[in-house]
Amino acid sequence: MSAERDDIAHSGAFSTRPAQFETEEAEAEECRGHAEAGFRELAAHGPVTGERVLAALEAAGLEPDDPRLSGSWEGFGDRAGEALDEDAFCDILPAHEASLVRRALTGRLASEDFGAFRRRIANLFYYSAEETSGRIADYIPELAKADPEAYAMGACTIDGQRFELGLREADAGRAFCVQSAMKPVNYAVAQELLGATMVHRHVGREPSGQSFNEITLDEHRRPHNPMINAGAIITTALIKPGASVDARFDFIRRVWRSASAGDACGFDQATYESELGHADRNFALAYFMREHGCFPDEADLHEALDLYFRCCAIETDVRRLAAVAATFANGGVCPVTERQVFQRETVKNTLSLMLSCGMYDFSGEYAFTVGLPAKSGVSGALMIVVPGVAGFALYSPRLGPKGNPQRGVEFSRRLVEAFPWHVYAPIVVDPGLG
């Protein structure tokens, strides 16, 4: 910088930043602009009433309990039957909600035509319901009680447009435990607490090519990756090892809650106890790992296992699990609450390992045919992440030979046939929501 320009920059004569009131005014103007544009879009198709505004928001996939739009739902709800002119519309619409409302009303959310998106997804869902092969997991006796016919799907875009489907009336809201779908979350939590470098001193990032509960370690005597039992027991051991199991579990559940758009997750006590009573393999795995010095110094084997079983028994439904998947899809920010749950770097690492290792020893096949990061659980849970686009959650308890839900896998295949979301699809077709 020349001496003269340096002088000017430091003299205060030319402020480079606008004063606070100027910023506020510019922001207010921008919000007003959003509101006017939203109003005009609606007015072009008939008289604007509060009811029409809310119907249009809902048609765009935004829901009445969406915390980003609480003022709009209340304000327009109160004036449901009233014809509104532009000024009335702009007065009702809170300034901080104007940008989202404009995008919803003008078809500029992640899914531009949400109705069409919904129909296409529903089509895939019902076709994949025809897949009826597979068996329910029974090595944890409580899981064997699941209804084999149950089938549900939840979707949430990175703009928080949501919907759920159930094969039968009760399916969409059915509660189930996450089982191995906890693994990406605990891996992410461990990274947030310790950083990826430290975490990977204790766990590798290579697919094992073997079943999810195989007793095996890599050449550095670490579990192969955090997406199989051995690796997940270690990432769990890394989470606040000095604290009580209760406190650690509360902490992890709070993370689930944040990623589930603020909806608390339950706990399936019966499955937890059932697993605890039939956990020889996981105990064998843990002792084997302790023998090889895999646990961090401060960790207690029994506490780590107890916490691991508790996390597997976290209870959710497709709506909440889709929000978790969408949080990953959205770089760690929950789309509905706009809260940063995970750092971007954490998400990048987690998705990388979901892509290469998320489906146990079916991961290579899934990466080849579906090409999306995903994580299954023996309960029948499946979380699919479409980075930068949306998250999907499936529940279907019948599992294939490698322990992955059959219908969920079938849905995944159809999903990337219908939408160009395979990681390498852009090589072949134009990307976009279609």
Ligand SMILES: NC(=O)CC[C@H](N)C(=O)O
């Ligand atoms: N694949 C899974 O979902 C395994 C989780 C189960 N709780 C176990 O440890 O065996």
